[in-house]
């Protein structure tokens with residue numbers, strides 16, 4: 001387990017390429033780069049590669065709460081997976097010190113054939129808890145999810161939002177040092193999200209580092225204090241949420257962020273202390 005000073009995320013010129021063996025280089029218009037997606041290139045042996053991340057230098061320490069913004073395919077999810085240890089950098093390096101809790105790709109750490117109850121336990125174990133610790137928390141988590149008798153049904157009968165309820169219930173009941181959130185958490189309905197928000201916010205305060213990718217500026221403003229704009233696999237800008245959202249989406253979006261920050265003053269103040 002790491003202490004405050006040892007919880008860290010560092011990447012040095014980290015790159016992630018995906019080789020695509022069944023794509024034909026000749027038919028690709030390499031000179032045209034759309035707004036969405038990573039850069040398409042080719043290796044020396046003419047294998048097509050998607051350069052999903054290129055030369056990422058990121059240095060996060062205890063207390064950092066970073067939001068990722070960027071177009072579809074810009075590289076946000078790939079970066080989250082790199083930081084979670086799911087991907088290794090193709091070139092460069094990535095070092096993460098601390099207990100990581102990734103809350104994305106809801107299939108990971110969940111089994112569709114077993115009940116919601118059992119999934120709560122195995123997802124907790126996937127995040128480093130013991131079965132005994134999870135059994136102590138299960139009633140509280142079950143109540144939080146409001147899934148009632150559904151918790152006895154196999155997970156494959158659940159909707160996406162119902163699965164997210166389980167994932168959120170589990171992750172907000174444990175104490176990760178590095179919390180990695182994907183915007184999939186937005187799949188729950190508005191009522192549940194209102195309820196989950198305060199649990200999420202206190203989780204974010206307890207965690208050493210948060211990295212959160214989202215297309216919702218409201219969420220970003222509520223949970224993060226800095227943002228990175230990822231563009232075609234590279235960090236295009238780093239700064240406070242209002243400036244980054246302003247540069248990426250324009251003044252109207254920045255004004256909205258300001259409004260959210262002003263109304264969320266209480267949480268912000270608490271988080272800073």
Ligand SMILES: Nc1ncnc2c1ncn2[C@@H]1O[C@H](COP(=O)(O)OP(=O)(O)OP(=O)(O)O)[C@@H](O)[C@H]1O
Pocket residue numbers: 018036037038039050051052070071072073074075076077078079
């Ligand atoms: N497993 C994979 N195999 C091949 N290419 C991939 C794979 N995963 C991602 N990519 C490519 O990498 C690039 C970055 O994708 P990524 O999912 O990280 O983007 P994103 O910023 O999370 O997008 P979105 O906002 O749409 O979720 C895209 O061009 C995508 O096509």
